[in-house]
Amino acid sequence: MPGKPIKPTELLFHPTRLGIIAHQMRSGDASFTEVYKALGIKWRGALEFHSNMLARAGFIKLAKSGVGNRRKTMFVITDRGRQAFAQHRAGIIAITNIQMETEAAA
Known part of the structure; x- marks a missing residue:
């Protein structure tokens, strides 16, 4: 039974997908x-x-290249991927700041 489709805004909630995008943001094409x-x-x-x-x-x-056993797949981040990462990161920072403000007020 297939699961519920994941919304694009939720794709980076999974650590592997977040790791892929974060690696691309840090290192570029890989x-x-x-x-x-x-x-x-x-x-x-x-x-x-x-x-x-x-x-x-x-x-x-x-991006796939090569033939037979010598195939190579490159990961290339898109503008949409960069934007999604920036939004995800901003959300995490906002949540963290709220948490810190709450703790400081207590």
Whole structure:
């Protein structure tokens, strides 16, 4: 039974998807293998699953090259992905600031 579709605004709630976008914001274009190693993901299939979700939402482009066993997939962040990351980050900062203000008032 398929689950409820994820809204684009909720895509970055998952740590793997957030990690992919954060890595792209930090490092720019990177290969599948580079992202896989940088995030310390245990299963390649998990990275493929989450990167495909981000690509379908237009947050990244998956640029494939090569032939046969020498294929390479590059992750390229899009303007939409940059904007989504900036909004997500701003939301986290706002929540953190509210929490800190609440604690200071107590």
